């Protein structure tokens with residue numbers, strides 16, 4: 001396409017939201033009018049599906065749930081007055097709690113103020129709070145946040161070691177919608193033990209964010225934790241940033257969550273418009289559909305050119321891949337849907353994998369996130385007439401151009417600044433784009449059966465471990481792997497048994513391995 005035609009295409013497709021100062025440019029996605037026209041009926045259906053969802057339809061049929069994250073930023077849209085009230089009240093309670101923490105009216109038993117937060121949660125109960133903390137926490141936040149988002153003992157130790165004596169003034173948030181996910185449960189038990197070791201009263205420094213009546217909720221209630229905030233059945237983990245899951249840690253750090261909710265609301269209003277060209281979420285969904293042929297054939301590389309947005313790609317990875325990565329469509333047909341998402345930040349990644357994007361396998365499209373404001377205040381010149389920010393901008397525009405010249409498609413989202421309003425808007429933009437895309441390809445974006453299967457498999461491994469330990473403890477003599485597998489009644493799982501034993505041995509858990517470690521069949525294994 002010549003320069004004039006391209007400039008015209010740019011202007012034809014440019015979307016601008018005045019209130020948010022947000023631009024969306026899909027002109028470098030090389031779809032043509034024929035595709036757009038052919039997709040219009042699908043979009044009409046997607047808009048209708050979304051309208052039903054927002055009215056409270058059971059949009060997650062497998063789990064029999066409503067999907068209501070849009071109500072969080074506009075409670076008046078909730079399908080019943082009770083839900084509206086619940087949303088409004090929860091926000092007020094969160095703000096009142098944070099206010100008391102900030103003034104010291106609520107303080108730990110052995111210190112006058114809380115100084116730090118340990119946030120324990122995983123997946124949707126961690127990624128939103130992590131992204132928002134990285135993007136929006138003030139340089140010197142009211143409370144400094146630390147995350148435990150795994151069952152990694154060394155990772156937990158690192159956080160606890162960094163905190164050291166500050167545990168006395170550290171507030172613990174345990175965030176788990178189900179209240180039964182093993183990783184946050186383990187994190188909670190480990191942190192509790194660390195508090196006990198320092199003679200600290202964990203309950204007086206702990207807050208639970210979970211579904212009412214969950215295991216976690218019951219523990220928090222029985223032990224008299226400092227506070228409990230509800231997670232709603234109708235908000236999925238990966239869309240929970242604007243529920244108590246994201247709001248509690250954000251308010252405690254001093255982030256303006258009302259502005260974040262407002263940004264989400266304004267974007268929701270814009271993405272509710274049932275016109276493809278005037279709806280930025282629909283434009284994203286169109287671009288994704290085109291790029292991957294409606295089958296996710298191309299990966300989404302997310303490149304924010306701003307350090308504070310580093311975790312946006314990680315956040316989107318869960319939002320997009322857990323929502324769209326599905327084996328079956330809504331009719332039960334096997335479809336293997338999904339879009340792979342990765343990325344960190346520009347221009348840093350230009351010195352990592354952009355070489356492959358420019359010249360290698362063309363199995364992706366890029367989403368550039370551009371931030372117009374370089375920094376607060378003026379910049380110095382790093383060479384005559386040029387600032388560091390000019391370089392960053394030049395790298396973005398140059399990479400976009402270089403990719404285009406090599407027939408690599410890209411989308412550019414431009415925001416004026418990274419602030420609570422624009423971050424709220426970005427979250428809402430992608431939530432809606434995922435919902436619309438899911439309708440286009442006819443899948444349930446709101447369940448995660450594959451993850452449940454993985455959780456069950458992990459539980460089976462731990463059962464097997466107990467059986468193997470029981471066998472070893474009963475035996476007086478050393479056994480081969482084959483003998484252990486037989487005695488545990490798990491002959492088919494000899495490889496898993498070997499791996500379990502190797503792990504126990506490495507951690508001095510009462511398992512001796514003798515023989516050639518490189519030759520599992522030679523091993524003689526005993527307890528001790």
Ligand SMILES: O=P(O)(O)OC[C@H]1O[C@](O)(CO)[C@@H](O)[C@@H]1O
Nearest residue numbers: 123124125176177178181237451
């Ligand atoms: O908040 P919970 O219930 O601990 O779940 C954590 C995460 O686990 C998943 O259920 C599966 O990964 C996510 O959808 C969810 O965000």
